[in-house]
Amino acid sequence: xxxxxxxxxxxxxxxxxxxxxxxxxxxxxxxxxxxxxxxxxxxxxxxxxxxxxxxxxxxxxxxxxxxxxxxxxxxxxxxxxxxxxxxxxxxxxxxxxxxxxxxxxxxxxxxxxxxxxxxxxxxxxxxxxxxxxxxxxxxxxxxxxxxxxxxxxxxxxxxxxxxxxxxxxxxxxxxxxxxxxxxxxxxxxxxxxxxxxxxxxxxxxxxxxxxxxxxxxxxxxxxxxxxxxxxxxxxxxxxxxxxxxxxxxxxxxxxxxxxxxxxxxxxxxxxxxxxxxxxxxxxxxxxxxxxxxxxxxx
Numbered sequence: 108x109x110x111x112x113x114x115x116x117x118x119x120x121x122x123x124x125x126x127x128x129x130x131x132x133x134x135x136x137x138x139x140x141x142x143x144x145x146x147x148x149x150x151x152x153x154x155x156x157x158x159x160x161x162x163x164x165x166x167x168x169x170x171x172x173x174x175x176x177x178x179x180x181x182x183x184x185x186x187x188x189x190x191x192x193x194x195x196x197x198x199x200x201x202x203x204x205x206x207x208x209x210x211x212x213x214x215x216x217x218x219x220x221x222x223x224x225x226x227x228x229x230x231x232x233x234x235x236x237x238x239x240x241x242x243x244x245x246x247x248x249x250x251x252x253x254x255x256x257x258x259x260x261x262x263x264x265x266x267x268x269x270x271x272x273x274x275x276x277x278x279x280x281x282x283x284x285x286x287x288x289x290x291x292x293x294x295x296x297x298x299x300x301x302x303x304x305x306x307x308x309x310x311x312x313x314x315x316x317x318x319x320x321x322x323x324x325x326x327x328x329x330x331x332x333x334x335x336x337x338x339x340x341x342x343x344x345x346x347x348x349x350x351x352x353x354x355x356x357x358x359x360x361x362x363x364x365x366x367x368x369x370x371x372x373x374x375x376x377x378x379x380x381x382x383x384x385x386x387x388x389x390x391x392x393x394x395x396x397x398x399x400x401x402x403x404x405x
Contacts, residue, residue, distance in 0.1 A: 148178040149358035152196055154204035155181040155304035156230070156272065156321070156343060159328040160378050161202075168374060169365045175358045183270030183304045184208035191219045191350065198350055199359035204322070204343040205271035206388065218352035223389025225402060227367060228380040231342035232275050235331040236318035237311055243332070251334050252283050255318075256291040262299040263307050263319035270304045275341045276320040282339060324379035345380070346388075360395050367401045 153161050158181040166177035180187075180196065184203035190196045192215050201221070203209055212221035234251050236242050245254045255262065267273035277296065284292040302310055308329045310316045322343045326333045347366060349359040365371050367385050376382045384403060387394070391405040399405040 146174055146176075147355055147358055148176045149199045149355055149362050150197065151177055151179050151200040151202065151362060152187045152191065152198040153179060153181055153200075153202035154184045154187075154271075154343070154345070156204055156325040157181070157202065157345070158305060158325075160324070160375075160380075164374055164378060165366065165371065168370065169362060172365060172370065173361045175361055177362065181305050183265060183273070185211075185271065186269035188212050189269075191215075192217065194218070197352065197354060199353040199355050200347065200362050201350055202345060202347045203271070204345055205274075206344055206346050208271055209346055209348065209388075212348075212350065219350040220352070221348045221350055223387060223393045224346040224348040225363070225367065225398075226344060226346050226383060226386045226388070227372075228345045228375050228382050229342055230322040230324040230345070230380055231335070232272065232279060232339070233321055233323050233326060233333040233335055234318055235311065235321045235326040235333045237314060237316065238332050239314070240317040242317040246334055251336065252287055252289060252292055255280075256289065256295050258295075258298060260317045261315070262295075263302050263310055263316045264296075264299045265304045265307060265320070266301050271343065272304060272320065272322065273301070275343075279320075279336055279339050279341050283336075286338065327379040360397060364397050364401065367398070 151161070161179050166179060170176050184205060185208050187196065187201065188208055188211050191198060191201065191212065194217070197219060201212070206224065206226060209221050209224045212219070236246060242254065242260055264276045265273035267277050280292050280296045284290055307319050307321070308325060308331070311319050311331060312329065321331065321333070323333065347363055349356060349363060353359045372382050385401060387402050387405055391399050394405065
């Protein structure tokens, strides 16, 4: 049994420690904290087509502006949703390349669920190629759909089960095969190699591929020459949300506010994205006032 003196000394020490923590907490932010000064990491899961933009541009700019620290993880949008639902990742913010990727998250149970999302930018699907490959000369003189029917090329695409870009690639080639009466395009699709979205750019840049399907913004960031898919109007539509159960909702709000604000939108436009007027899917009542102010009509 402790003596009265020991108890009093322990109580005094505890009170001093609590006071020190209270003082230290002013002006700083921990995971789940609400300090405007930032400081904690904000876990942002995002479509891999935004990797360079997020890690080299948006992330550092957000860190400087907010005092928070972006902690990014790239992947195929559908793949990231599956991992969030399965508890592999817990996100403060999720950015997808298609509103359709948000649907399973809207219906999800468990810790992470999307109750709303904001559409903020677009980028067309294009065919990118290695300028040192013989395919470059072919594409200067012949339509892309004729060139791709030849079996000699090493063409890459992403998995339609994991990535909206993979779905759009399949859609693009199947539509072109019908519209152009060119069934060889559908056969060519089966020959194209499938890679994770985050690996496709590197495969082409290293000379392992002659070409592949990309969004225009990621091809531009990687200095990959492209040809437009004439007659087809397919591409990414980027959305952003703060899932329920976000470890740091205050940091998440700060990131979304930065991305949808004037500074973030200027960076998006400067790096090849077609910036849209932010459009909300879901109830405005679910948004923090700082975010509602950035979305017309909310």
